[in-house]
Amino acid sequence: MFPFLIILFAVGAITGSFLNVVIYRLPRKESIVSPGSHCPRCEQPVKWYDNIPLLSYALLRGQCRNCGQPITPRYFTVELLTAALWVVAGIQFGIDWPLLPALLLLTSLVAIFYIDLDHYIIPNVIVLPVAVIGLAANIAITPDRWLEYLAAGLMSATFFFVVALVKPGGMGMGDVKLAAMLGFFLGQAVLVGLFLGFLIGAITGVALMAAGIKGRKSRIPFGPFLASGAVVALFYGDRLLELWMGLFQK
Numbered sequence: 001m002f003p004f005l006i007i008l009f010a011v012g013a014i015t016g017s018f019l020n021v022v023i024y025r026l027p028r029k030e031s032i033v034s035p036g037s038h039c040p041r042c043e044q045p046v047k048w049y050d051n052i053p054l055l056s057y058a059l060l061r062g063q064c065r066n067c068g069q070p071i072t073p074r075y076f077t078v079e080l081l082t083a084a085l086w087v088v089a090g091i092q093f094g095i096d097w098p099l100l101p102a103l104l105l106l107t108s109l110v111a112i113f114y115i116d117l118d119h120y121i122i123p124n125v126i127v128l129p130v131a132v133i134g135l136a137a138n139i140a141i142t143p144d145r146w147l148e149y150l151a152a153g154l155m156s157a158t159f160f161f162v163v164a165l166v167k168p169g170g171m172g173m174g175d176v177k178l179a180a181m182l183g184f185f186l187g188q189a190v191l192v193g194l195f196l197g198f199l200i201g202a203i204t205g206v207a208l209m210a211a212g213i214k215g216r217k218s219r220i221p222f223g224p225f226l227a228s229g230a231v232v233a234l235f236y237g238d239r240l241l242e243l244w245m246g247l248f249q250k
């Protein structure tokens with residue numbers, strides 16, 4: 001099991017490195033593949049040995065080798081976060097088919113988290129294909145739960161659609177599509193994901209207002225909260241749901 005987790009960590013870090021490119025370039029409508037990475041200040045292309053996930057950032061102490069321009073710690077964070085999520089998924093799901101949709105979900109959620117945080121958008125080019133693949137994968141892996149996954153996605157999307165209609169300016173259509181995607185991946189556990197998303201969102205909103213960082217009217221993207229709630233729901237959703245149901249039966 002241990003070598004398997006090491007491989008997940010390494011491939012997760014490499015994937016995180018790719019996500020950094022996606023997070024930066026996709027919302028700016030730049031090509032993901034060309035030109036290669038370069039320093040924003042001195043334009044020097046990043047050499048392959050300075051582009052090794054996690055290691056290069058640490059060895060370069062977060063600076064461009066050529067001109068010393070600081071490199072945002074975001075790059076390191078995204079690589080480490082993706083690697084860590086992949087390892088936790090490996091521990092939770094083991095070497096089994098459900099690991100594959102779990103890795104896809106986690107990877108796309110890291111991208112959505114940061115893109116929505118930076119630009120207040122959830123790109124269709126991520127959400128739509130990932131949602132379709134997630135639904136197809138879950139139906140292929142557990143065919144007898146097909147209705148659960150389908151209904152979870154459609155009901156979550158409907159819920160967010162109604163919220164967006166009732167309270168315009170809060171939720172957007174991006175959140176509606178993301179909610180559908182989460183339902184297709186999580187099935188009934190999506191309830192836990194959405195609940196935690198609202199909870200984390202409310203706590204963060206109050207904290208930001210108390211700290212004076214955001215006002216009552218400030219715009220705060222909701223995607224990062226949904227993504228965070230969904231990660232917890234992926235790992236612990238079914239158990240939390242059982243616990244929750246148990247409370248009502250007593």
Ligand SMILES: [Zn+2]
Nearest residue numbers: 039042064067
């Ligand atoms: Zn430079």
